[in-house]
Amino acid sequence: MPLSEDILNGDFLSISRAITQVENGSAEAREVLDAVSSRVGGALRIGLTGPPGVGKSTTVDELAAVYLARGEKVAIIAVDPTSPFTGGALLGDRIRMSKMAEGNRIFMRSMATRGSSGGLARATQDAVDLLDASGRTVILIETVGVGQSEIEISRAADCVLVMLSPESGDGIQAMKSGLLEIADLIAINKADRGGAERMEQDLKTAFELGLRSRRDIPILITEAIRSKGIPELVAAIDALLLSRRASGAFQERRRNNMENRIKQIAEFLIHKNLWASNGAGGKVAAAADQVLARRQSPYQGAQELVREVLR
Amino acid sequence: MPLSEDILNGDFLSISRAITQVENGSAEAREVLDAVSSRVGGALRIGLTGPPGVGKSTTVDELAAVYLARGEKVAIIAVDPTSPFTGGALLGDRIRMSKMAEGNRIFMRSMATRGSSGGLARATQDAVDLLDASGRTVILIETVGVGQSEIEISRAADCVLVMLSPESGDGIQAMKSGLLEIADLIAINKADRGGAERMEQDLKTAFELGLRSRRDIPILITEAIRSKGIPELVAAIDALLLSRRASGAFQERRRNNMENRIKQIAEFLIHKNLWASNGAGGKVAAAADQVLARRQSPYQGAQELVREVLR
Numbered sequence: 001m002p003l004s005e006d007i008l009n010g011d012f013l014s015i016s017r018a019i020t021q022v023e024n025g026s027a028e029a030r031e032v033l034d035a036v037s038s039r040v041g042g043a044l045r046i047g048l049t050g051p052p053g054v055g056k057s058t059t060v061d062e063l064a065a066v067y068l069a070r071g072e073k074v075a076i077i078a079v080d081p082t083s084p085f086t087g088g089a090l091l092g093d094r095i096r097m098s099k100m101a102e103g104n105r106i107f108m109r110s111m112a113t114r115g116s117s118g119g120l121a122r123a124t125q126d127a128v129d130l131l132d133a134s135g136r137t138v139i140l141i142e143t144v145g146v147g148q149s150e151i152e153i154s155r156a157a158d159c160v161l162v163m164l165s166p167e168s169g170d171g172i173q174a175m176k177s178g179l180l181e182i183a184d185l186i187a188i189n190k191a192d193r194g195g196a197e198r199m200e201q202d203l204k205t206a207f208e209l210g211l212r213s214r215r216d217i218p219i220l221i222t223e224a225i226r227s228k229g230i231p232e233l234v235a236a237i238d239a240l241l242l243s244r245r246a247s248g249a250f251q252e253r254r255r256n257n258m259e260n261r262i263k264q265i266a267e268f269l270i271h272k273n274l275w276a277s278n279g280a281g282g283k284v285a286a287a288a289d290q291v292l293a294r295r296q297s298p299y300q301g302a303q304e305l306v307r308e309v310l311r
Numbered sequence: 312m313p314l315s316e317d318i319l320n321g322d323f324l325s326i327s328r329a330i331t332q333v334e335n336g337s338a339e340a341r342e343v344l345d346a347v348s349s350r351v352g353g354a355l356r357i358g359l360t361g362p363p364g365v366g367k368s369t370t371v372d373e374l375a376a377v378y379l380a381r382g383e384k385v386a387i388i389a390v391d392p393t394s395p396f397t398g399g400a401l402l403g404d405r406i407r408m409s410k411m412a413e414g415n416r417i418f419m420r421s422m423a424t425r426g427s428s429g430g431l432a433r434a435t436q437d438a439v440d441l442l443d444a445s446g447r448t449v450i451l452i453e454t455v456g457v458g459q460s461e462i463e464i465s466r467a468a469d470c471v472l473v474m475l476s477p478e479s480g481d482g483i484q485a486m487k488s489g490l491l492e493i494a495d496l497i498a499i500n501k502a503d504r505g506g507a508e509r510m511e512q513d514l515k516t517a518f519e520l521g522l523r524s525r526r527d528i529p530i531l532i533t534e535a536i537r538s539k540g541i542p543e544l545v546a547a548i549d550a551l552l553l554s555r556r557a558s559g560a561f562q563e564r565r566r567n568n569m570e571n572r573i574k575q576i577a578e579f580l581i582h583k584n585l586w587a588s589n590g591a592g593g594k595v596a597a598a599a600d601q602v603l604a605r606r607q608s609p610y611q612g613a614q615e616l617v618r619e620v621l622r
Contacts, residue, residue, distance in 0.1 A: 298348075
């Protein structure tokens with residue numbers, strides 16, 4: 001299978017092509033994923049999320065530069081669950097790559113919702129697997145944090161950095177957004193705007209009050225646009241991963257992530273087959289008729305339908 | 312069953328309590344929905360969506376006031392797919408209700424994501440059914456348009472008004488967001504900011520170029536904050552619904568919506584039972600082990616799992 005071989009050899013164009021197949025949910029994508037699966041698992045997967053405008057892209061670029069300088073083979077996946085279209089742009093359609101002008105040393109790809117948010121999470125994880133198999137050693141997964149998708153996508157990562165800015169509100173506000181519950185590290189960016197220390201204090205208070213399991217989470221103060229705080233951030237990530245590898249927590253998380261992922265794929269496969277079966281369309285229509293004639297509730301109709309199609 | 316009787320009698324507090332049960336996915340919610348199903352179907356369901364800041368709440372309130380003056384029993388459901396928390400506030404936690412100070416004449420409820428976006432869409436549709444059964448005759452469903460959820464939620468409506476503002480970009484931009492594909496009517500709000508006519512022209516050009524099926528869509532120019540253009544908007548909704556009822560398109564859409572909904576509920580019921588079955592947890596763990604040991608891909612693991620748990 002030539003495409004999977006080209007991917008294993010690290011060819012950017014072939015990886016990009018396979019990611020497009022993954023986004024489209026094509027049968028070829030499945031074949032490629034199956035073919036490269038014995039080479040997946042070596043790369044570190046770092047998630048990065050936060051509200052719009054917090055400086056995610058800048059920070060990701062800074063982190064990428066640090067890992068690149070260390071000799072890592074870096075990939076960036078920028079996921080936008082709020083946009084139903086993707087540029088699918090190899091090396092990015094933004095000016096952001098200018099800092100890495102040394103040539104094609106970083107693989108960069110943006111992904112957006114085609115179908116459901118569940119589909120995007122699945123495609124993102126598949127893309128990460130392809131990059132992992134291709135020999136990338138550090139994969140940065142950047143997602144805008146505005147809803148639920150970033151939570152699903154974060155489940156694909158070995159650790160998640162949540163970014164906040166002093167402008168994005170107080171610690172309580174950040175807690176309400178649900179973002180802190182998925183954070184392994186927190187970076188308060190845009191320190192130049194003032195209020196970063198105050199926010200750090202708010203967060204610590206919030207953790208004492210409500211999210212006690214998050215009490216020991218590292219909180220960094222950064223100003224990514226001036227590369228400030230980035231070495232400290234990388235050091236904090238290193239320390240976290242080192243301690244988790246030693247305790248077994250790293251492996252346990254991978255296992256939990258994989259169990260979740262397999263369940264989601266199983267559900268997806270069931271759906272795909274469920275409505276394709278012979279006569280399913282007529283059964284759905286009959287159930288809808290019964291509900292519209294007020295003879296049953298949608299749940300009663302669905303329950304009956306499940307019994308019939310799984311029989 | 313007292314709760315369902317109180318709902319059929321139109322008691323706001325009972326409706327609100329049942330909506331909370333629906334949000335929590337409790338067993339009582341199912342019972343109530345089943346019990347009231349013979350009374351569901353009379354209400355008109357109008358969806359309203361658009362980007363943040365476009366004036367959705369103001370417009371919904373204006374529409375509600377018009378329908379109220381006509382003698383309709385109005386309900387407003389404000390759905391926020393970007394927030395994982397809900398106030399669950401009866402009559403709203405915002406100042407917006409001040410215009411309707413005549414007492415509890417409008418039922419108002421906000422809903423937000425608890426679990427997945429699919430769960431929110433399901434809960435919203437259930438809440439609309441409860442309101443319909445309670446005797447509300449016009450149900451306005453307001454959703455912020457930033458991702459996929461508003462598309463799912465729009466499928467619950469008899470017609471969807473998409474709101475844009477001249478500030479939210481040109482027609483091409485609106486097309487890219489995917490919002491226009493679910494629009495039955497378009498309102499360009501904030502006409503006082505200028506650029507509304509220009510945007511209307513852009514939209515028409517966009518429809519000629521790419522979305523020809525949308526060519527005949529009514530485009531209204533409004534300034535909801537000053538109640539301008541609202542009578543014309545209501546007249547356009549009336550005309551649209553009248554013509555659709557005459558052609559059968561109204562009933563056909565309800566049927567399509569119901570088929571979609573039943574399928575989604577069926578998928579949900581399957582999931583719920585799938586992983587609860589005896590030994591399913593062990594099978595998932597075994598599949599994850601195989602993937603982590605690089606002996607199979609996640610898809611191969613999931614495929615095998617589906618075979619086993621559905622056997």
